[in-house]
Amino acid sequence: MKFRIDKSEFQKHLFSVSSIVPVKPVITVIANIMIEAKKGKIMFSSTDFEITVHSEMAANIETDGEVIVNAKTLVELVKRLPTGMLDLKLFNNELHIECGTGIYKLPVTNKEDYVDIIGIDKSKMFSIESLPVINAIENTLFAVSRDAIKIAITGVLLEANGKELSLIGTDGHRLSVYTIKDIFEKQLTKSVIIPPKALGIVKTLITGKESFQIGFDEKRIMFKIEETEISAKLIEGTYPDYKRVIPSDNNKLLLINKDEFLDVLNRVNIFTNPNTKLVKAEVEKDRIKINAYQSQTGEGTEIIKAEYNEDDPFIIGFNNNYLMEVIKKIETDNLKMRLKTEMSAVIIENENNKIGEESLYLIMPLRLK
Secondary structure, three states: OEEEEEHHHHHHHHHHHHOOOOOOOOOHHHHEEEEEEEOOEEEEEEEOOOEEEEEEEEOEEEEOEEEEEEHHHHHHHHHHOOOOEEEEEEEOOEEEEEEOOEEEEEEEOOHHHOOOOOOOOHHHOEEEEHHHHHHHHHOOHHHOOOOOOOHHHHOEEEEEEEOEEEEEEEOOOEEEEEEEOOOOOOOEEEEEEEOHHHHHHHHHHHOOOOEEEEEEOOOEEEEEEOOEEEEEEOOOOOOOOHHHHOOOOOOEEEEEEHHHHHHHHHHHHHHOOOOOOEEEEEEEOOEEEEEEEEOOOEEEEEEEEOEEOOOOOEEEEEEHHHHHHHHOOOOOOEEEEEEOOOOOOEEEEEOOOOOOEEEEEEEOOEOOO
């Protein structure tokens, strides 16, 4: 293998594929990146077994070939090299990199010892718009469970229903549902569970792009953003019937200024119990009293204005961290809260949704002692 390449272009592709390489890999071989030179292209690939990233660029190849080299060493070296052209070649089972007066030699790994890079049939790929998908990812990843015992809810559920796409995240205490209307050109019916790490990478790569491609089969999902492909194993298991837990009869309606509410919750958070993070909300006709107390630090109480459609007062408790995380996702000046009883699930929504996009958040209350 032998080729010459511009450092900045080489670095861009190198960085995109190195993003999934584990810092402390369980198996040493996945600490590497595979670089292939053939048919006028340089191809970069990496994997952590669950997710694979592949990127390619056009180049003048003098000799075809491939190398598998430690990702961290290569990334750190290329980052420090001066701007200009790089000469790379495989020689004596080493990757030689020449830049200006410098020459660097990196040991390589045999391809037989590396992991097979698997994608999906390209005919299954189709194009969709980026911006609403970025919004959907941002507004669902936060709610995904970190509890590995419940495998299905450690991922994001993607539901395609006709021309509509929904992303769903839950950890059992809160739920986020983000729906995009008319995003598919053709009718599609599919439900898959995607690793959140893959969606985080996709969100970064599609930011600033008008569109990208997506496709899936029974075991994998693939995203193609310009020259880069991200392929991920789907999470196996049965996702909870989230629609069943969304109440349809929450008749108590609250309208609250988002920023004022968030500021108050942030201040009283100092006084919440570190284990439960309990805040108590006492709702009256035109106001909410927020209270947090623990014996070690004291007590905090604030009152903010709110519109409430009932005459009878109402008291409910929340995990303040969960509540604040949901409120931060609200995109309008005011938020709507729909309640029923002190132990019923609470719906939190934007005052008005974007055209073609709908978001809904659900949070379970805490029992007040």
